[in-house]
Amino acid sequence: MGTVLVITSGKGGVGKTTITANIGTGLAMLGKKVVMVDTDIGLRNLDVVLGLENRIVYDLVDAVRGNCRLKQSLIKDKRYENMFLLPAAQTKDKTAVSEEQMKELCARLKEEFDYVLIDCPAGIEHGFKNAIAGADEAIVVTTPEVSAVRDADRIVGLLEAAGLRQPKLIVNRIRSAMIKTGDMMSVDDILEILAIELLGIVPEDDIIIISTNRGEPTVMDNDSRPGQAFRNISLRITGEEVPLMPMEHKYGFIGRIRSLFSGE
């Protein structure tokens, strides 16, 4: 029996989909059987980030409505055969699926998979309620911005009210230089307000934009710092203890020269 993990944030644009794609791929790299479910019906993205857009035949709505068998709607990844995607429908809206249907879907998926990752839409309405309906645990994503932390706090309250106690936190898009000068909230500042367990921290890096556009999760790139962060987070999800990576500046002098020649 697997675990259903919902990745949520309240605020949009903080990196839910990117983190879902990278953690999912990270867990698959560890040999786990993983399925990622995009619940952002009408605004699907996860398929694009994973580079699987052109393989979609059936989607989440087809699966819960019985238009196809559940197996038919699962897209096998092109890199890892133990990794699957259940894409959102693009031509419908959030009300096309009910909380009951999501619970049933999650229950069926976790019989088959070690990890079921639910990519939650932004907001706290129907789509959010659907996304958390069948979840066993929750991961809250925030960035070091006051507005994102405020929304994360609201989400933690709503998760607790829905019985998802002790959600875990990922702080995304950290810029250590700005924290040093006091222009950005530090992880400690965020933890003081949210007071939940920290699952991981991810540095801001241009490689995220590049890899997202290419449809290749950066977690597969051994040289990228966010990739390392995502591999660490994946390990922590499987229960291993991994220390937080230092948020010091990305390159030393040598690294800067190397990056000059790496052609990126």
Added chain:
Amino acid sequence: MEFWEDSLSKKPTVMIQRTLRSGQNFHYDGNVVIMGDVNPGAEIVASGHVLVMGSLRGMVHAGATGEEKATVTALSLAPTQLRIAAHITRPPDGNGTSLVKQPEVARIKNDVVIIEEYQPLR
């Protein structure tokens, strides 16, 4: 021996053993004690005193039914807005995030809300 300083102290008192997060609110006809933080975006409205055994960063309205004797006490008093009876105050503009890490009390004195260091009453 009279234990009651004011009529408010005799009012019923509830104790909330958790943190109030953004979007959560609590209204009560009486005094409220919170054994946790009150985060920005959370709201407490009480007809009596409010005591926060944690950081107060949200909105609190004490003496909401017009009691000018109501007070707000917190281990760290940094509300987005603070109301006592009909008085509404907010922290001064600018980088007002200098968290005071000592217990403070807000009360009405000479018709203005003042904040002072918490002193145990003798």
